[in-house]
Amino acid sequence: MYIFAFMRMRPWQRVAFIFGVVLGTLALTTTLQAHSRQRARWSPKERALLRSLSLASQGPMPEDPSNRYADDDAAAHLGHLLFFDTRLSRTGTVSCASCHVPEKNFQDGLRVGRGVGDGSRRTMPIAGTAHSSWYFWDGRADSQWAQALGPLENPVEHGGDRTQYARTMAREYRAEYESIFGPLPSLAGVPAHAAPVAASGSEAAWARLPVGTRDDISRVYANIGKAIAAYERRIDFAPTRFDDYVAAELASASQSPASGFTADEEAGLRLFIGNASCVNCHNGPQFTDNHFHNTGVRRDSEPSPDSGRSAGVVKALAGEFSCTSRYSDSRPGDCAELRFAVAEGAELVRAYKPPSLRNVVGRAPYMHAGQLASLDDVLQHYSDAPSAAIGHSELKALHLSAGERRQIMAFLGTLTGPLTAPSGFLTAPTRN
Amino acid sequence: MRPSFRFTARHRSVAIALVALIAGCTAFAQAPRDLDYSRTRASQTGLYRGTIRPAGDSIPQGKMQSWSLHLETAAGAPVDSATISVDGGMPKHGHGLPTKPQVTRSLGNGDHFVEGIKFNMGGWWVVKFHVSAAAGSDSLVFNISL
Ligand SMILES: [Cu+2]
Numbered sequence: 001m002y003i004f005a006f007m008r009m010r011p012w013q014r015v016a017f018i019f020g021v022v023l024g025t026l027a028l029t030t031t032l033q034a035h036s037r038q039r040a041r042w043s044p045k046e047r048a049l050l051r052s053l054s055l056a057s058q059g060p061m062p063e064d065p066s067n068r069y070a071d072d073d074a075a076a077h078l079g080h081l082l083f084f085d086t087r088l089s090r091t092g093t094v095s096c097a098s099c100h101v102p103e104k105n106f107q108d109g110l111r112v113g114r115g116v117g118d119g120s121r122r123t124m125p126i127a128g129t130a131h132s133s134w135y136f137w138d139g140r141a142d143s144q145w146a147q148a149l150g151p152l153e154n155p156v157e158h159g160g161d162r163t164q165y166a167r168t169m170a171r172e173y174r175a176e177y178e179s180i181f182g183p184l185p186s187l188a189g190v191p192a193h194a195a196p197v198a199a200s201g202s203e204a205a206w207a208r209l210p211v212g213t214r215d216d217i218s219r220v221y222a223n224i225g226k227a228i229a230a231y232e233r234r235i236d237f238a239p240t241r242f243d244d245y246v247a248a249e250l251a252s253a254s255q256s257p258a259s260g261f262t263a264d265e266e267a268g269l270r271l272f273i274g275n276a277s278c279v280n281c282h283n284g285p286q287f288t289d290n291h292f293h294n295t296g297v298r299r300d301s302e303p304s305p306d307s308g309r310s311a312g313v314v315k316a317l318a319g320e321f322s323c324t325s326r327y328s329d330s331r332p333g334d335c336a337e338l339r340f341a342v343a344e345g346a347e348l349v350r351a352y353k354p355p356s357l358r359n360v361v362g363r364a365p366y367m368h369a370g371q372l373a374s375l376d377d378v379l380q381h382y383s384d385a386p387s388a389a390i391g392h393s394e395l396k397a398l399h400l401s402a403g404e405r406r407q408i409m410a411f412l413g414t415l416t417g418p419l420t421a422p423s424g425f426l427t428a429p430t431r432n
Numbered sequence: 433m434r435p436s437f438r439f440t441a442r443h444r445s446v447a448i449a450l451v452a453l454i455a456g457c458t459a460f461a462q463a464p465r466d467l468d469y470s471r472t473r474a475s476q477t478g479l480y481r482g483t484i485r486p487a488g489d490s491i492p493q494g495k496m497q498s499w500s501l502h503l504e505t506a507a508g509a510p511v512d513s514a515t516i517s518v519d520g521g522m523p524k525h526g527h528g529l530p531t532k533p534q535v536t537r538s539l540g541n542g543d544h545f546v547e548g549i550k551f552n553m554g555g556w557w558v559v560k561f562h563v564s565a566a567a568g569s570d571s572l573v574f575n576i577s578l
Pocket of ligand 1: 280522525527553555
């Protein structure tokens with residue numbers, strides 16, 4: 001609309017227009033620059049913001065009312081075994097840990113995940129995700145346990161099916177399973193492969209099963225997810241130099257050498273929570289708002305059109321294992337995220353969940369399909385804010401100088417630290 | 433009849449330059465300074481008065497929350513029977529609310545239970561209640577600062 005108005009202007013009108021924009025922007029940028037040069041202490045408002053980003057403000061692990069086994073230690077122990085078990089795949093070669101590699105921050109360093117086939121999106125980090133309300137880049141699952149059931153039946157990830165997995169549980173994990181979830185159903189007469197997954201080759205066999213048998217098998221399947229979630233939920237980020245810095249600042253202590261930031265790191269933090277507005281979307285102790293944003297990250301070629309949250313929310317609402325499904329342990333009144341989800345609208349088109357920025361340094365490539373090879377590229381992206389190929393980008397160009405980009409990267413480096421988990425959970429289990 | 437003022441090309445270009453100047457200045461700017469953040473406000477054409485009551489003293493960021501909305505007529509009579517829809521967003525960021533809040537039930541005495549409210553970032557938010565009741569249709573607009 002504005003473009004058309006501009007094109008209809010006479011030349012001198014255009015000059016007046018451009019002059020106005022330039023003058024306005026100039027007035028603004030000079031004030032911005034004057035601001036960023038000084039290295040003042042933090043204002044009360046900034047201190048509140050710093051506090052909100054610190055792990056110390058995270059509070060207790062949020063409950064998952066849809067998974068009554070979430071805080072059961074035996075379930076977490078079983079989930080640990082299952083997370084690393086390659087028998088939970090069509091080929092016997094893929095486990096969750098094939099892509100979510102513990103030594104690599106539970107990621108794989110690839111542009112897109114590779115299981116029994118090539119995936120279409122990048123493997124996401126796992127630590128701290130119990131604090132999230134939506135899972136996957138597009139939020140198509142609304143709990144950790146519902147999420148876990150996605151890859152298991154995804155033809156290019158684990159590639160197996162729930163009937164196969166129920167058999168695996170009966171054969172390999174009967175005692176553990178039954179002590180937590182109660183007796184396994186009889187699988188006599190049930191075919192080796194059956195699942196309600198389109199084009200998997202096993203959907204016809206599934207359709208032939210009696211409804212009760214299908215329900216029994218799906219319940220075992222849901223419980224596999226609940227055990228894995230009980231394991232995953234115990235993996236979180238440990239405090240880093242950033243958290244130490246905030247603690248020292250809030251205690252008004254002069255910066256101790258252990259927690260002190262370099263001038264670059266501090267300037268980067270100031271940009272992050274200030275003029276660069278990163279904190280709009282990367283907020284809270286996990287540095288994500290757990291919502292969905294189109295940030296105009298383009299993709300040259302994609303296996304199938306990816307509309308991001310637009311499609312994700314539809315899948316979440318229809319989810320076979322959602323918070324409101326028959327396999328959920330929730331009570332009426334729970335599941336607010338699902339019940340009050342925005343289900344349509346232009347803002348959802350190609351919108352993705354911002355991943356946590358903790359441990360972001362050293363886990364290249366970045367973005368939902370690994371489009372950006374380095375943090376340099378990421379900062380250049382935020383500096384330029386290219387328009388989105390599909391939908392509308394929420395970003396405004398920041399025009400960051402090389403120095404400012406370096407400062408923000410230096411700050412991101414202060415978010416690097418170890419993970420916390422119960423003993424043994426960060427490595428492969430010793431059984432099997 | 434001849435209009436007394438004709439909007440000429442020259443007027444237009446001056447107006448455009450002015451708008452552009454303001455746009456350039458405010459592109460990244462914060463919320464306007466003189467916003468009314470009170471929790472009790474009159475509706476836009478004055479038919480109703482509404483009071484929002486968040487669960488705690490301060491409104492949390494990033495948490496699903498429920499509020500109550502107290503609704504009364506301009507004369508002060510509580511309004512129980514009303515159809516109320518909710519929307520809003522961040523005017524400076526050009527986006528809506530991250531959730532779709534709903535008024536799920538009337539609590540009596542003009543109070544209404546609003547569920548599914550969430551604010552996913554700090555800054556200036558607007559929450560609007562579109563009320564349709566016996567006295568007519570009107571909107572209540574609340575400014576929230578997080
Ligand atoms: Cu916003």
